[in-house]
Structures are given as C-alpha cells and as structure tokens.
Amino acid sequence: MAQGQIRKQAKFIRYHRTICASIKTIKIYCANCHALLYKYYKAQEGHLVKCYQENIKEDYTRGDLKCPNCSVSFAREKMIHGKPANKIIQGKVYVRH
Numbered sequence: 001m002a003q004g005q006i007r008k009q010a011k012f013i014r015y016h017r018t019i020c021a022s023i024k025t026i027k028i029y030c031a032n033c034h035a036l037l038y039k040y041y042k043a044q045e046g047h048l049v050k051c052y053q054e055n056i057k058e059d060y061t062r063g064d065l066k067c068p069n070c071s072v073s074f075a076r077e078k079m080i081h082g083k084p085a086n087k088i089i090q091g092k093v094y095v096r097h
C-alpha cells in the first residue's frame with residue numbers, strides 16, 4: 001500500500017473515532033459463493049443496507065459491484081445523503097464481524 005494511502009486511512013480512522021467511538025470493521029461476503037467482497041467501516045449497529053464508498057476499507061471486487069468470483073450483482077450505485085454509496089441488494093451478501 002502506498003504511504004499516502006496509509007496516512008489518508010489513518011486520518012480517516014482518527015476522524016471517525018472522534019464522531020463515533022464504536023466504529024467496527026465488518027467483512028462482507030457473497031451469499032452465493034462466500035467470496036470476500038469488502039472490509040468495511042460500519043458506524044452503526046444493525047442490518048447492512050448500504051456501503052458508503054468512502055467507508056470501504058478494503059475492496060476485493062473489480063469495482064463493478066459484482067462478485068469477483070461468481071459475477072453475481074450484489075449492489076447498485078446510488079447517492080445517499082449526497083455521498084456515493086453502494087446500495088446492497090438484499091440476500092446477495094452476508095456479514096461477519
């Protein structure tokens with residue numbers, strides 16, 4: 001990983017810790033073939049309905065919102081609260097903490 005990217009990520013984590021002490025990293029998997037899709041910073045408890053693109057910690061996909069392994073579409077790109085987000089198609093993914 002590039003040095004600038006690490007600094008950016010560290011800054012991002014510090015920023016989020018100030019606004020939310022309970023931020024967690026979750027792993028998002030394809031429900032069809034169990035491939036790992038994202039590591040994601042999730043601030044709130046509860047069901048995953050969307051991923052803000054800026055909160056994706058590690059992206060294991062090709063960036064086309066399809067599983068890199070079985071090519072199932074698992075999300076749709078959408079602006080939510082003025083930020084680009086991937087709206088999860090229900091039943092296509094599952095989450096592990």
Ligand SMILES: [Zn+2]
Nearest residue numbers: 030033067070
């Ligand atoms: Zn898959």
